[in-house]
Amino acid sequence: MSTDQRQAKRALHQGIDCVDLDAWPIDRPESERYQRRLAEIRAALNDKGCARIDGFIRPEYHAQLEAEVAGIADKAHFSHGQITPYFNSDEPSLPADHPRRRFAPFSNAFVAMDWFPTDGICLALYHHPAFQRFITDCLEQAQLYTFDDPLAGVVANIMPEGSSLPWHYDTNEFIVSLLTKKADSGGEFEYCPDLREPGDEHYDDVRNVLDGKRDKVHSLALELGDLQIFKGRFSMHRVIAGKGERHTAIFGYAKEPGFIGRVERTQQVHGRVLQAHIDAEKNARSDGLDD
Ligand SMILES: O=C(O)CCC(=O)C(=O)O
Ligand SMILES: [Fe+2]
Secondary structure, three states: OOHHHHHHHHHHHHOOOOEOOOOOOOOOOOOHHHHHHHHHHHHHHHHHOEEEEOOOEOHHHHHHHHHHHHOOHHHOEEEEEEEOOOOOOOOOOOOOOOHHHOOEEEEEEEEOHHHOOOOOHHHHHHHOHHHHHHHHHHOOOOOOEEOOOOOOOEEEEEEOOOOOEEEEOOOOOOEEEEEEEOOOEEOOEEEEOOOOEOOEOOHHHHHHHHOOOOOOOEEEOOOOOOEEEEOOOOOEEEEOOEEOOEEEEEEOEEOOOOOOOOHHHHHHHHOOOOHHHHHHHHHHOOOOOOO
16 A cells, blocks of 8 residues: 555545534434434525535634645636626627626636545545535435536635625536635625526526625535535525635535546646546547547
8 A cells, every 4th residue: 555545545544524513514424413404404405505614624724724725725717807796608699798698707716626635534534424425315325426527626716815706506406515715805705596597597687696685595604624515506606706715625426426627627727637537538538429
């Protein structure tokens, strides 16, 4: 067994020491408290598409968690540009104030999984069966799988000082993230539960939010060590510009085993691809069809 493998094995066993197991007993899924906590999280996800699992990481581990991601922040691949809530290109046939024409600047940076320390908190959590089961339970799934993707399983989202993530919908059904560094000020997460629904974009409501109307906006000021589960497919959301960097670790899950991201997407997010991405794409297309 190599040193790396030994470290990974030790990390796996120690992986949930950092979790506040009194508040969030993910090691005891049969317990009454676990079931009660689960019911609260599921209710929040069903009601508002958003659950805050506050104080998930014990305070004694906060400094280590913050340092773990801050220590790799300079490995981030930056991208910036202008986006609409739908990530579409301009559609000049629509009126200028239409949500599909409302571009806002974004800048963002992601650190790939292969930069994370193998003996750190983030990888240990991601690979721990109790954590995986907890996330699966929260999302009321029969089974969720960690990614096989060597870059995308856990990524750090680094928001540099002054950058914002403007209003948008996610293409993913849900996102699981852990705040590892709070902005010195600002950096709040804002979201509008169920602003759109299948078959109806509710463009008037979206336009109101883009124009600054606040009646549908909820705000969440996450603290270091809080875990968040968010369903962003129908709930438009953003992160407000802050002072000081803001860091989150994002944990990726799929409904099928073996997920490896596409070459084009991986290149956009990380600025590079590995052989695993090229091989996966070749296999996916072995039927000769495009997608
Ligand atoms: O960092 C966050 O809290 C939200 C990130 C987000 O909305 C996204 O990555 O799509
Ligand atoms: Fe998002």
